[in-house]
Amino acid sequence: MSDITQFNYPTPIRFGAGVVSELPQQLETLGSKRPLLVTDKILAQLPIGLALRETLEQSAFESAVFSEIWGNPVISQVEQGLAAFREHQADAIVAMGGGASLDVAKIIALMAHHPGSVLDYEDGNPNQKPVENLIPPIIAIPTTAGTGSEVGRAAVVSDDASHRKAILFHPRLLPAMVLLDPELTLGLPAGVTAATGMDALSHLSEAFLVDGYHPMADGISLEGIRLISKSLKACVDFSAAGTGNTAEHIEARGLMLTASMMGAVAFQKGLGVTHSCAHSLSTVCDLHHGLANGIMLPFTLGFNRAACNEKFARMSVAAGADGTAQGFFDWLNDLRTAIGIPSNLREAGVEPGHFEDLVAFALKDSCHLENPVPVSEADFRSLFKDALGS
Ligand SMILES: [Zn+2]
Secondary structure (H helix, E strand, O other): OOOOEEEEOOOOEEEOHHHHHHHHHHHHHHHOEEEEEEEHHHHHEHHHHHHHHHHHHHEEEEEEEEEEEEOOEEEHHHHHHHHHHHHHHOOOEEEOHHHHHHHHHHHHHHOOOOOOOOOHHOOOOOOOOOOOOOOOOOEEOOOOOOOHHHHHHHHEEEEEOOEEEEEEEEHOOOOOOEEEEHHHHOOOOOOHHHHHHHHHHHHHHHHOOOOOOOOOHHHHHHHHHHHHHHHHHHHHHHHHOOOOOOOOHHHHHHHHHHHHHHHHOOOOOOOOOOHHHHHHHHHHHHHOOHHHHHHHHHHHHHOOOHHHHHHHHHHHOOOOOOOOOHHHHHHHHHHHHHOOOOOOOHHHHHHHHHHHHHHHHHHHHHHHHHHHOOHHHHHHHHHHHHHHHH
């Protein structure tokens, strides 16, 4: 086992290869006796999911499993998970998986001891119910390196019928403990590694570009970009080559898992136009969130370039490029090509017929309100027109 380290920023994080084996002692520290493992359908049957279940079954805890999560998470999955939580009389949640599993787990925790329906607690609901009761502790174990949901205070879930995304936000949705174990991400396919990695890069870049005084978030953004420059292409190459449990692979996965977590810490400062485009592409075309960000990044960051030239120069240094804004964009384009991100939306299956809806949904999304340059409807039209390619 490699060295394991701990830092609390903002969440206590245990990091290192094999750290997931500490789960029983972490549950004990939290005083849990009846944990509920919340994970997705596929992961529950993969070796890493089965191993975690076995760890729990062989421990002194009375554990149960809820694994009915798949695709983009919807409210009915939360309701099923909530029923499982109550039936088991659980006292803590172990959330394992990608962003979807972690988000569903957080909402199950919020709803466990609160009345009403999920949407009663939606952020921005004029009749939003107060979060005033106990939220059971969550131990988050991410198995992808992209969303960083393990250190976020928000959770996203869609309405089953309308597919509208609802955001729930509360400081106490922060997991009580995060176990960042790079070994859990060794088996991620190359395409998923690339797409989720671009999500992390978009969080770090957008957070850095947002106006406002937040030197801590800025420092985290730049270091996260540096870690991605050192590891994302390597992770994708290792994955494509079928490299298993080697020291180099584990090290690269560890850097990406760290960068992903740092992206979500940094974007407490804000996001921007890239995420409005990505949210629209997921809603209208069901495009993977990370892939959507990865395709849009050169266009959306290019839109901000003139206003943020000095910041792009600093991002260029962080990425190991030549210290000019142009150097950063060259690095970004080379990285995208090297890890197989399509150069335009059409290559990812988006059709010109989607254009009007894409513009309308992106305009309605709130992320672009924080963008360093105001984004008009005409701007979205030109961004999507360019990104569709010819
Ligand atoms: Zn994102």
